[in-house]
Amino acid sequence: MANSGLPPPSFDYVIAGGGAAGLVLASRLTEDPKIQVLVLEAGEDLTADPRINIPAMWVQLAGTSADWCFKTSPQTALGGREIEFPQGRLLGGSSALNTMLLIASSKSNLDFWARLGNEGWDWASLSNCLKNVYSLHSSTSSLSADRGNGPIQASFPEEDSKWPQIWRDTIADLGFSADNPPFSGSVCGAVTRPEAVDPKSKTRSYVANTYLSSASSRPNLVVWTSTLVEKILFSSPRGEDDQPVATGVQYTSTRDGQTLTGQTVSARRDVIISAGAINTPRLLELSGVGDAKRLRSLGIPVVVDNPFVGEGLQNHAIVPLSFEIAPGEGEGDGFDTIDALSRQDPAALAAAMEAYGRQTGPLSKSNTNVQAQLPFPNITSEEGKRDLERILNDTLRTTAGESESFPDTTNKTTPAYDAALKSYVRSVLESPTETSAFYMTVPGWASYNPNGSWAPVPAGNEKYYSAPVLLSHPLSRGSVHVTKSSPPTATETSTTKPTEFGLEVNPNYLSHPLDVEVLARHVQFVESVLVATAKPLATHIKQSSSAKRSPGLPPGPRAFAGDEGLERARKYVRETALGAFHWTSTCMMLPREDGGVVDPQLRVYGCRNLRICDASIFPLVTRANTMATVYAVAEKGAEIIKAGL
Structure with a gap:
């Protein structure tokens, strides 16, 4: 795993976001030594930070540089209140600062996903994927079928x-x-x-110190921290479907006290966005994928017209x-x-x-x-x-x-x-x-x-x-939309005033x-x-x-x-x-005519070589905490992508 120096000119997969989903994908995809993957994460590597590792200190990172420090727009049904909420801005994403609870969604909830037009995305499939996520340490015989065989260490x-x-x-x-x-x-x-806590060390077990740690020595995996993806790059439409093709990303990276702006890297196969339910629609809209009328009003060139990008926010x-x-x-x-x-x-x-x-x-x-x-x-x-x-x-x-x-x-x-x-x-x-x-x-x-x-x-x-x-x-249900055409600067993303990002988060609570x-x-x-x-x-x-x-x-x-x-x-x-910290559904996996942004293969409608894999694709918020389902979705996403190689 490299974290300094210039990257190779291209990778098979470029993943925007080094959170729970992005790092699971990177780990699973690079099990094939012929596949080269680059992960770009806006935050830092804080895997040694006791505020992450000591389980009860999970609240200590809110409001720090490891938190995006978002705030909602005034909520009409809540008397106009603006509500702060943390989102992880560090390697591991929100899996590094949440309550560590491993909660499977309900069977009826996930089977509803499939009934909405997402064949194969149901309880049977996702519960099997979840067992590849965790290993449960318990002597209780009734839990023998639920012990799992994955990297995340879980315990009571x-x-x-x-x-x-x-x-x-x-x-x-x-x-x-x-x-x-x-x-x-x-x-x-x-x-x-059960909690995602290693029973041997009593420390948080999360994607950065499990999935990524075990893959860190692979020469085909590169992870860059302090690197903000600004937009997806597209080539002109080509091929029979005459669709634009995602070819890479533009990013800003800070290393050794220097900030490099306007950098680019190419993806030979796919760009995969795993930036979460708030930042994924932001990145799409800044790249020209969204409601054409909204984008034109901000001066953003339209690449794909889809009015459902950023809509459907649930929490x-x-x-x-x-x-x-x-x-x-x-x-x-x-x-x-x-x-x-x-x-x-x-x-x-x-x-x-x-x-x-x-x-x-x-x-x-x-x-x-x-x-x-x-x-x-x-x-x-x-x-x-x-x-x-x-x-x-x-x-x-x-x-x-x-x-x-x-x-x-x-x-x-x-x-x-x-x-x-x-x-x-x-x-x-x-x-x-x-x-x-x-x-x-x-x-x-x-x-x-x-x-x-x-x-x-x-x-x-x-x-x-x-x-x-x-x-x-x-x-x-609410929405997430950009309010200006330029991505946030490194200075803006380190402030606690998310309005400076040019982003409006409106969950429409109650x-x-x-x-x-x-x-x-x-x-x-x-x-x-x-x-x-x-x-x-x-x-x-x-x-x-x-x-x-x-x-x-x-x-x-x-x-x-x-x-x-x-x-x-x-x-x-x-x-x-x-609101809880359970943001989902801003780029829903649905048929396009029903309000979808991605198909069941996680491909973004209207273009080629662009996928999304994170909580933004959930067509319905899970009935409780989202972390376990995000992990399971990423495991399934990796299976889908590898099956197409």
Whole structure:
């Protein structure tokens, strides 16, 4: 692996983006010694950085040079808030700064991908690809079929408090399974997730220190860091189809204190974009692939007219929910939390570091892997079914743009895709075994400020338990588009003002009224049932109006109970909802007439020798974290490309 000096004049494949997908592709393609691959990554190689390697330090890189430091446009349905969100700008991409959770999507979700016109992209295929991603270290016999044989090392963290079992027992008391197999594809109830953590070293296991590390000595693989791809280069149309041909890329590279601008490198076979759901459409539009009207208005020469580039942006809206635990539940009694550590208490820090030296304690894990995926609240009762039918009738027959409460929806989709998505979401909501929300747990404070930054744990000695809720299948969709014709400079990409990039990210959070109704009911369920009445969890939460809670959460207990409480839950959702780090679907894999940008071979419509392989191609966001599916998609992408050699 070379990282300095001038590259050869051409490679078989040039990959724009050295994140989770790009490095999997590079590793798999260069297994053939005759194939030469160049990877260009805008960020640096930080594989030795403890902020990456120590699992609990995953939040420390946000807002640094390793983060693109993006921010959304003002979100109409969220009161005009602009929300910050991290995206990895380093070797390994966001797999270097996320929560490390290996979460398979649901069978119904991935089978829906195939039904949209993507033959072979289904649960059976992608779950097999996922097994080539990870190796699960577990002695549990029920997981023997899910052990995998891939480079990413996966393990279950030590459970050193009573909180995980309390959560599982509480979910079981509500009538759901307490112990779902994490890779089953049909999780409904409590689930304990494996983390991408090497159990031998208790360090993050991610694409840069596994896939890339094992391939780094190959002479046919070159990786350049601190190298920003500015645009794709095309030759004039030729051949029977009279389509433009991607021939290489133009880039700017910084090495040894010098910045080289306007550099080019050629691809003999394909240019592959693996820049993620935000940067991939940016790169396409700067290269002349996108909505012709938009491109011409910016002075960008049109290469391929496709109005769906950058459209369809999806993400999970997340609502923070932190609750003060009952008095008397403290250190040494099995109810430890990470609050003292979050407060930077010197004694807690010293104890955590000492424990990590023994490969144990709160620094050795994400502290987020005990979770639940649950269906629409009360769906098995007649009252719950009537409630769901009413909101479906009220929201699915009225588009967000026609509703006074939700006036801002700008994404372009085709009627066929829109109808299919609504039908799928309806089927999920109506099923008692499909899940519409994803509940995380944290043994400590886990809340955010309205702009998306972390809200510090309140001063004092109180301890907290958090159960934030994510909406699994949003109907709200947004867009990512460039607002100027020139790529960002090296200086601009190192600032924390993404508007200087000439990029608008508009997820349109909660712009569809059904999203608000579903998410508000799940939030109501957490506040008024899970932490208020459900046993045993409720007995460990402080049930008093004086109990401290997430910012903006009304005093409890059961502030969201009943119809009036549901209206308060809606208000809380609009005032506090943010986005997860699960961006997808801006260059969807669909038939072109249905809004697609790539075909099932990952080829960009309207040109030749250009592919995309990253989360931007997802035709539907996964029902929870995206990392495992990104890895699986890259494995499948490598299979497709190698099969065509």
